[in-house]
Amino acid sequence: MPIIYHEASKEFHLYNQQISYIIEIMENGQLGNLYYGKKVHDRVSFSYLHQDEARPLGALAGNAPCELCLQYTRQEYPSYGTGDYRYGACVIEQENGSRITDFKYATHNIYEGKHKIEPLPATYVENKKEATSIEITLYDAVMDTEAVLTYTIYEELSVITRHVRFIHKGESVIRLQTAMSACVDLPDKEYDMLHLSGAWARERYVKTRKLEQGLQSIYSMRGASSAEHNPFIALKRRNTTEDTGEVMGFSLVYSGSFLGQVEVCSHDTTRVTMGIHPDTFSWKLNQNESFQTPEMVMVYSDHGMNAMSQTFHELYRTRLARGYWRDRERPILLNNWEATYMDFSEYEILRIASKAKEVGVELFVLDDGWFGDRSDDDRGLGDWYVNLKKLPNGIAGLSRNVEELGMKFGIWIEPEMVNKNSDLYRAHPDWILSVPERYETPSRQQHVLDYSRKEVVDAIFGMLDQMISESKITYIKWDMNRYITECYSRTASPEEQGKVMHQYILGVYDLYTRLTNKYPEILFESCSSGGARFDPGMLYFAPQTWCSDDTDASERLKIQYGTSMVYPISAIGAHVSAVPNHQLERCTPLATRAHVAFFGAFGYELDLNKLTQEELDQVRQQIDYYKCYRKLIQQGIFYRIKSPFAGNDTAWLVAAKDQSEAIAAYYQRMNLVNAGYLRLKLTGLCEERLYEVTAFQHTEKYYGSELMYAGIPIDRDKLTAQGGDFASVLFHLKAVK
Numbered sequence: 077m078p079i080i081y082h083e084a085s086k087e088f089h090l091y092n093q094q095i096s097y098i099i100e101i102m103e104n105g106q107l108g109n110l111y112y113g114k115k116v117h118d119r120v121s122f123s124y125l126h127q128d129e130a131r132p133l134g135a136l137a138g139n140a141p142c143e144l145c146l147q148y149t150r151q152e153y154p155s156y157g158t159g160d161y162r163y164g165a166c167v168i169e170q171e172n173g174s175r176i177t178d179f180k181y182a183t184h185n186i187y188e189g190k191h192k193i194e195p196l197p198a199t200y201v202e203n204k205k206e207a208t209s210i211e212i213t214l215y216d217a218v219m220d221t222e223a224v225l226t227y228t229i230y231e232e233l234s235v236i237t238r239h240v241r242f243i244h245k246g247e248s249v250i251r252l253q254t255a256m257s258a259c260v261d262l263p264d265k266e267y268d269m270l271h272l273s274g275a276w277a278r279e280r281y282v283k284t285r286k287l288e289q290g291l292q293s294i295y296s297m298r299g300a301s302s303a304e305h306n307p308f309i310a311l312k313r314r315n316t317t318e319d320t321g322e323v324m325g326f327s328l329v330y331s332g333s334f335l336g337q338v339e340v341c342s343h344d345t346t347r348v349t350m351g352i353h354p355d356t357f358s359w360k361l362n363q364n365e366s367f368q369t370p371e372m373v374m375v376y377s378d379h380g381m382n383a384m385s386q387t388f389h390e391l392y393r394t395r396l397a398r399g400y401w402r403d404r405e406r407p408i409l410l411n412n413w414e415a416t417y418m419d420f421s422e423y424e425i426l427r428i429a430s431k432a433k434e435v436g437v438e439l440f441v442l443d444d445g446w447f448g449d450r451s452d453d454d455r456g457l458g459d460w461y462v463n464l465k466k467l468p469n470g471i472a473g474l475s476r477n478v479e480e481l482g483m484k485f486g487i488w489i490e491p492e493m494v495n496k497n498s499d500l501y502r503a504h505p506d507w508i509l510s511v512p513e514r515y516e517t518p519s520r521q522q523h524v525l526d527y528s529r530k531e532v533v534d535a536i537f538g539m540l541d542q543m544i545s546e547s548k549i550t551y552i553k554w555d556m557n558r559y560i561t562e563c564y565s566r567t568a569s570p571e572e573q574g575k576v577m578h579q580y581i582l583g584v585y586d587l588y589t590r591l592t593n594k595y596p597e598i599l600f601e602s603c604s605s606g607g608a609r610f611d612p613g614m615l616y617f618a619p620q621t622w623c624s625d626d627t628d629a630s631e632r633l634k635i636q637y638g639t640s641m642v643y644p645i646s647a648i649g650a651h652v653s654a655v656p657n658h659q660l661e662r663c664t665p666l667a668t669r670a671h672v673a674f675f676g677a678f679g680y681e682l683d684l685n686k687l688t689q690e691e692l693d694q695v696r697q698q699i700d701y702y703k704c705y706r707k708l709i710q711q712g713i714f715y716r717i718k719s720p721f722a723g724n725d726t727a728w729l730v731a732a733k734d735q736s737e738a739i740a741a742y743y744q745r746m747n748l749v750n751a752g753y754l755r756l757k758l759t760g761l762c763e764e765r766l767y768e769v770t771a772f773q774h775t776e777k778y779y780g781s782e783l784m785y786a787g788i789p790i791d792r793d794k795l796t797a798q799g800g801d802f803a804s805v806l807f808h809l810k811a812v813k
């Protein structure tokens with residue numbers, strides 16, 4: 077069992093071949109943390125790692141002989157107000173107005189495998205031997221409330237997952253004001269905090285800052301995980317690179333408002349907490365009610381950032397994503413959004429689809445504009461039945477016609493939203509989140525349906541179910557194009573309003589669950605104005621996510637590079653679009669557009685009828701290429717080599733697990749005149765193997781060690797011949813005997 081309880085020292089040691097996590101029951105009965113990091117040999121007691129000192133102004137956590145001072149002590153699930161002045165992991169308001177809590181160890185249970193926490197998404201095991209879990213039950217005697225801390229350690233991955241369940245047994249009502257998923261206290265502050273932040277069309281940019289005394293945080297109070305901050309933090313040592321050094325990643329499996337916070341105290345300890353954002357949350361618990369937090373995933377690497385990301389990729393691709401499509405190669409699709417926007421007819425759609433079929437596209441996706449009275453973004457949302465003026469044969473007829481062309485058919489929906497100009501809103505004006513007598517803030521002229529109400533979710537499910545069951549639909553793009561304002565439910569009592577933000581997301585998960593259960597073979601791609609809800613919670617239901625509305629190849633390098641910190645390549649929806657690019661008016665070579673989109677769930681987003689014959693031939697070759705290598709790309713091991721945030725060029729590589737094959741990509745931004753030499757050092761290969769390397773239509777053989785340590789020179793003239801600015805080259809590597 078990789079979880080040991082040392083009765084004598086009252087310590088828990090969670091370990092596998094790579095990591096150790098050590099918890100102690102402290103003198104006052106609360107839980108302390110002794111260690112998190114690279115695996116250490118087990119011993120009966122690690123108490124020498126406990127550090128607390130009654131500093132000036134410090135308070136003691138018990139009567140003599142207890143000398144424990146919580147002020148700077150590392151803890152597992154701390155609370156503010158009894159001598160620890162840092163932000164705690166939970167705040168619980170009681171009937172007498174007090175917020176003081178004291179959760180002491182009561183009991184624990186160690187078991188093989190991992191239990192589900194549905195309806196919340198979470199990582200899972202397929203076989204009990206893959207992981208070991210421990211539930212440590214803490215008890216507050218005054219409230220008569222339990223907090224059950226669950227930890228799971230995976231056998232083969234340097235992963236620990238955590239979540240907390242509060243079970244209230246007392247007669248008096250309590251209110252959870254803060255209920256973080258986990259707290260991790262570290263003994264020093266010598267870290268840089270890396271996070272993935274940005275905005276619409278520049279999601280998940282890599283940002284790094286040095287930790288300093290005080291708070292540093294990322295968060296969303298938008299009702300979606302957001303484009304502004306992804307629910308992920310990494311703490312890396314100053315000298316950590318992509319391939320060397322220590323880093324810890326923290327990722328929240330949740331799609332709603334969240335807070336990820338790092339606090340450095342006056343004595344240089346570091347506290348990481350992550351969970352539902354407390355400012356948009358207040359959860360009342362009556363007697364015998366319970367509350368389950370989302371899961372936080374912790375990944376440790378002492379081999380740099382790439383190893384951390386590869387662990388997240390493996391876990392999220394194979395033990396978070398689920399279902400029919402999890403391990404299947406994803407279809408190459410063509411989406412009509414940037415080809416037509418909402419202005420299309422059935423004839424036009426079939427013309428675009430036919431051309432797509434001609435070059436080898438496998439799935440045609442009809443985007444926004446097919447339903448209700450939708451001719452503009454101020455109408456139609458909520459009316460999930462076809463607009464017969466545009467599509468006289470309905471979705472059923474169109475999907476059959478597309479299938480007859482020899483392609484699968486997919487469709488766009490935005491089920492959480494309604495326009496005031498819709499039949500749904502006219503029938504149910506009270507179904508939106510809004511406060512009576514107050515202004516209802518529109519965004520993209522639409523409003524958010526109150527998914528905390530079951531009847532609302534039922535109604536939307538009913539409409540979608542009918543449309544899907546009548547048609548031949550194999551793919552659904554589920555969009556969400558605005559954030560939540562006036563988060564208030566017309567049917568919740570005043571004291572339940574603090575639950576609505578979280579219940580909303582539970583409603584979204586409920587609709588996903590119903591649709592994926594009823595239609596298990598439909599491939600779902602989540603989306604939110606591009607990548608504003610690209611999070612692990614969504615990946616549990618939809619194995620791929622539209623990465624960004626910015627389809628410019630050069631900008632996409634940054635977005636996909638940042639996204640790869642946590643999310644597997646199979647999850648990153650990436651398309652070739654037209655030039656000049658619709659977001660930036662920039663022109664990039666067709667080859668580069670494909671070279672960037674190849675590193676994702678690949679597709680096109682343009683009208684191929686508008687291309688020249690030469691371009692169409694190129695597209696056909698791109699599709700053939702991707703079909704040939706997509707398994708390698710989607711399921712291989714991904715390495716970042718050169719960061720687009722650091723200079724003029726970007727490079728990355730994906731290698732087969734057995735290192736027998738790889739594809740590396742090099743991209744430049746501006747073409748440079750009379751510039752220095754270029755050399756690309758690869759990674760992830762076997763030193764001793766000889767590889768046949770094909771690039772620029774030329775094949776040569778090199779050993780893995782040469783490719784990794786000496787590198788391959790790249791001729792700048794050849795990049796100039798590829799178009800100069802924004803040129804790129806792919807290297808295909810195949811090990812030979």
Ligand code: DGJ
Pocket residue numbers: 413443444488555557603604605606607622624625
């Ligand atoms: C935002 C998405 O990101 C786009 O791809 C497109 O589906 C539009 N919404 C449609 O309204």
